[in-house]
Amino acid sequence: xxxxxxxxxxxxxxxxxxxxxxxxxxxxxxxxxxxxxxxxxxxxxxxxxxxxxxxxxxxxxxxxxxxxxxxxxxxxxxxxxxxxxxxxxxxxxxxxxxxxxxxxxxxxxxxxxxxxxxxxxxxxxxxxxxxxxxxxxxxxxxxxxxxxxxxxxxxxxxxxxxxxxxxxxxxxxxxxxxxxxxxxx
Numbered sequence: 460x461x462x463x464x465x466x467x468x469x470x471x472x473x474x475x476x477x478x479x480x481x482x483x484x485x486x487x488x489x490x491x492x493x494x495x496x497x498x499x500x501x502x503x504x505x506x507x508x509x510x511x512x513x514x515x516x517x518x519x520x521x522x523x524x525x526x527x528x529x530x531x532x533x534x535x536x537x538x539x540x541x542x543x544x545x546x547x548x549x550x551x552x553x554x555x556x557x558x559x560x561x562x563x564x565x566x567x568x569x570x571x572x573x574x575x576x577x578x579x580x581x582x583x584x585x586x587x588x589x590x591x592x593x594x595x596x597x598x599x600x601x602x603x604x605x606x607x608x609x610x611x612x613x614x615x616x617x618x619x620x621x622x623x624x625x626x627x628x629x630x631x632x633x634x635x636x637x638x639x640x641x642x643x644x
Contacts, residue, residue: 544582551575591627593620593638602627604637611643619643 555571606624611617620640627638
């Protein structure tokens with residue numbers, strides 16, 4: 460009987476162990492199921508993020524192309540406006556040349572040339588072009604390019620611009636062409 464009791468106790472212990480193992484397996488299955496759900500959610504989230512990324516890249520590509528087209532149109536428009544503004548000056552040049560062929564009067568040639576020059580400079584000033592006044596000014600490397608130095612005729616002309624070889628121009632705050640000058644040494 461003691462053996463039977465012992466055997467029943469062992470079976471009961473084995474049953475408890477088996478029940479504990481089954482409970483543990485069920486817990487692990489639940490964890491596995493939960494991990495699978497989390498993996499599916501992460502996969503869906505990654506898929507959504509990838510779709511958003513591709514959409515954003517497509518929108519950026521469209522923006523870049525549209526901006527390039529608009530810039531090209533703007534440059535083309537600016538060139539056309541500049542040429543349209545110069546057409547009346549071209550007309551005046553044709554009139555002046557025709558007038559010079561017929562006339563022997565040098566005063567008429569001077570007057571016609573002065574008219575063209577005035578019209579051209581006023582048009583360019585209207586677009587923001589400014590002449591760099593250099594003669595007699597202090598030498599400034601931001602505006603002037605020294606072609607040569609020359610012994611200054613007087614002490615106050617040292618370091619100043621004595622002569623202008625080529626006129627310089629600015630457009631707004633930007634130097635388009637530096638004034639080429641002779642500097643007193």
